[in-house]
Amino acid sequence: MARWAPPEAIASALTGNETAADELIAAIWPACFRLATMITGDRGLAEDAAQETCVTVYRKVRSLRRVDAFDAWLYRIVMRESALVRRRSGQVAEQRDQVATNDGTIALDVWRSLGELSAELREVTVLFYFHDLTGEEIAAALRISHGAVRMRLSRARERLRVLLGDYDFELRTGYKVVNYAV
């Protein structure tokens, strides 16, 4: 699982130190925004979700007991807030093409293919392929069963193969996707 912030920064924030919480928020902000952008497909919604995530972290980080629980906890918050803002806005994924990137490129293939996926399939796709989360970690982040993760991932791959036939979906850094075949 990806590290959102240095363990020592998380440990300091867990003590209730407000300055440490500020530093933790500054550290996690870029990753939160980027993940929310991938999930919502819209920068405005993503900023909304990322800000709400920061608010939750500020208010509840002290309730965490272990540093190693932080990553999974934060994934859950980002995914929940992204789903909430998307549901409230009623927006669908057509806006995905509007997401600009630093280097000026817009990877239309990937954006459009993600936009073709349902919200449920998009979530597992982003977490599995782009964040290298395991099935158990995705299940924990989305509060669904491991079986549901497998099923969604399998459906997502079927759909993506149709949309992006030229791309390789079998290999992922350090992990074999084939384990998730239904």
Add this chain to the structure above:
Amino acid sequence: MPSNFAELGKHLQTAISVPDLPVASIRNRRRDANVRHRSSVSIACALAAITVLGSGTVLASMMFSGVRIWLSGDKAALTMHSFAYVQNPKADDLRRVTADATFPVVLPVGIPKGMHMTDLFFSPADHPNFIEVTYRNAKTDARSGQFLLFDSSTVNHGAPTLPNGEELQVGQVRHWNVGQETVVVFGAGQQAGMKAAMSGITPAESLAQTLPMLYRITVLGVQDRLADAADVIAPSEGRTALLDREDLGQIKIVAQSYKKRVMFVRATMFDNLPFVAGKPDFANQRSHRITETAVSAGGVHAIAAVLALNVCGKSGERMGSGFTCEMLINERSGRAYWIWVLPLNPSTPPTRYVVDSTTFHVLQGR
């Protein structure tokens, strides 16, 4: 560009440009979240001993606007689908709510000294038949509990079951009548002295006794231990607001922002509060807020001028936790700004500064 889907996606994600951390916006959201949290905690506490029925039940068609309650012994059930919430209510808020209520409101009397009214709930917002008040001591953080005041016409007494056949759940509520009002409290402890005190008093007298327990100033912090001291020294004229360290930490950003004012949420109206398994579902509630200016653009500059004197330490961090004081500002149209620096150490007396309203020079401090 890699042909591997995972690598391409990671590359794409890394390339997404990230906006600057919106500190001011997150701070505002934190404040709102605190208000929501307090609302939910207060409501949850208030309803802890009461069975709450969602508006989607068979009772919906029988509901009064706002609230209806069933009482039987120490058991109670309640229906409610909308309410308004005011944090740190002011005299005008309380006067308006009691004047608009559908019943002559006798407010709780005999509240211990040092208490201030911190929360005011009412439902429905226009003509309440239900009012709930909560008191708190800012210094000790002690709470005197919650008082639920109902229009007696909304109360069904002595019914062992609800109209839908459900039995009332075991509860711990105590209730009594004062005129057309039904008072509900939790636990016998609160009932003892209050019942007699409220029976021998008129609505106007109870209001007069309650008004001194309201802050005259706008308290921006959620829980502010200096609020009592600030309220004492605040002038009766003009608009006065107390800024805690976090507020002070944001002054520089606010001064540079487009609106350049410090806003606060005067009231939150929950228009459609759904209930799930008897508990308010705040995640799916519909609400809107009434916001007002707490400190004008000029006031923000005046505070920045005093902060520049380093009389309050330095912010040091984004949220102002390095400051050693809070500030009280009084604004009167066309007049100089008065700003009191209130040290966090209560043994150090406050210092007043006067700031010119046009040049923002600090004219004097004493």
